[in-house]
Amino acid sequence: MKAAKVLLGLTVGLVSGIGASAQESGSSPQKVSVAKVQMITPANSSxxxxxxxxxNSVDIVARVEGYLTERKFTEGGSVKQGDLLYVIEKDLYQASVDQSKATLEGAKATLKNAQIELERQRQLLAKGDVSQAVYDSAKATADLDQSNVDEARANLETATINLGYTNITSPIDGRISKTNLNVGNLVDSNTGALATVTxxxxxxxxxxxxxxxxxxxxxxxxxxxxxxxxxxxxxxxxxxxxxxxxxxxxxxxxxxxxxxxxxxxxxxxxxxxxxxxxxxxxxxxxDDTQTPMPAIPQSAIQLDAKSHFVFVVGADNKVERRDIVLGRQSGTLWEVTSGLKDGEQVVVQGLQRIRPDMTVDPVEAKS
Structure with a gap:
């Protein structure tokens, strides 16, 4: 009687086990959350x-002596190259220009007479009516008068330049500082910076x-x-x-x-x-020269004694273990330098319930 009861119990257990095994084999695939591998440009910044x-920064200085008569800019404002900034009194420099012009005109007139005389002596020399010494003297006079004209012209140029220096202009585009000297001050080349254009x-x-x-x-x-x-x-x-x-x-x-x-x-x-x-x-x-590389969420990454790895879900919904090499973290993603390619699906949730070669039901994880 007892043996019959034990046999009956084993039979019931065996039937129950067979039923459980049949249920497991007929169960639906395990649902897992997956994310697609993204291609990102590696962050390489410091x-x-x-x-x-x-x-460029230029100090504005006076190049001639005189009293400042005008200031033409707004302190702290913008100026353009060539803008008039200061004016130095012009009277003495204008007078020097006028005097130089007059001197030049006088020198030109003297030279003209000397050249006429030189030509006359050349003709007489050709006829034998004057000696070579007389002609040479006329030529020396003409040459001297020519040098006087050149000197007068140079003096006029110098006077004109100095007159131009009475208008102080900006050498560059930029912003100008506050003025260090106001109208009425006597300035010269040793005064220092009147202002600075930056x-x-x-x-x-x-x-x-x-x-x-x-x-x-x-x-x-x-x-x-x-x-x-x-x-x-x-x-x-x-x-x-x-x-x-x-x-x-x-x-x-x-x-x-x-x-x-x-x-x-x-x-x-x-x-x-x-x-x-x-x-x-x-x-x-x-560095904008970096090429895009795969990246995955941190939740997909696992580590064992061998390496970092992920579970990849293939086209047939079978799970594959894939060993990977990680790069740097970029926001919420990790760069993957080896082991994955664009568009592949990695499991991010349900990792504990799956194993390689297992068929799963992948559902795309919400971003």
Whole structure:
């Protein structure tokens, strides 16, 4: 009787086991969340503190002596090359020009008479009516008068130049500082700067790159002897990004001993004068030559003793283990330097319930 009960129990258990096994084999595929491999351009950027510098700065100085009679600019305003900035009294210089003109005209008249006399003596010499000495004397007089004309012409040019210096103009486009001397002051070439014109468009931003970064970028071909290929961006003090990018226009020729860094300088367009010399800015440099590479969410990545790996769902919905090599993190994604290609599907949820060669029901994960 007891043996019959045991046999019955085993039979029931065996039937139950067969039923459970049949149910498992007939169950629907495991649902998993998947994400497609994306192609992104690797982020290769660094940040530095930079200082804005003028591309050109010129002190405005007097080149002749005299009293300032006019100031023609607004302090702090914009000026163009050739704009009149100051006027020095002209009377003495105009008088010098007039005197030089008169002297030149007198010298020309004297020379004309000497040339007429020289021609007359040449004709007489040809006839034998005068000696060679008489002709030579006439020629010497004409030559002397010619030199007097040349000297008078040079003096007139000098006087005209000095008269021109009474109008002090801007040598460059830019913004002009406040004036150091006002109308009524006596100025000359030793007075010093009357004002300073600073060129602000384009404008420079200088920053210092660490020696290690410099070596890395040189080895990558990003920095050469004549400049660099990467683009430069700026963030202003209020957190806004400067609207245009700059280009490296200078790479330092030596390493700063105190900081083990090298100076780099970028040139920016500055049409609205947002950048002011002396201003501090945040500089970011990035390499735009990088080619796109695969990237996946961090949730898809697993690690064992062998390597990093992911589960890839193929066209037949079968799971495949794929060993990968990771690059750098870019936002919420990880770059993959080896093991994946664009468009493949990797499992991001349900990883604990799957294994290689298993058929699954993939559902695209919500972004």
């Amino acid at each position: 940040r530095y503190v930079g200082r804005v510098e003028a591309t 060129s602000v468009n384009p404008i420079y931003v200088s920053f210092y790159m660490g020696e290690k970064d410099l070596i890395k970028d040189r080895e990558a071909g990003l920095i050469g002897d004549d400049g660099a290929t990467f683009q430069v961006g700026l963030t202003l003090a209020d957190g806004t990004k400067y609207p245009s990018e700059g280009k490296i226009s200078y790479v330092g020729t030596s390493v700063e001993e105190g900081s083990d860094s090298v100076e780099l300088r970028a040139t920016f367009d500055n049409p609205k004068n947002l950048l002011i010399p002396g201003q501090f800015v945040n500089v970011s440099v990035k």
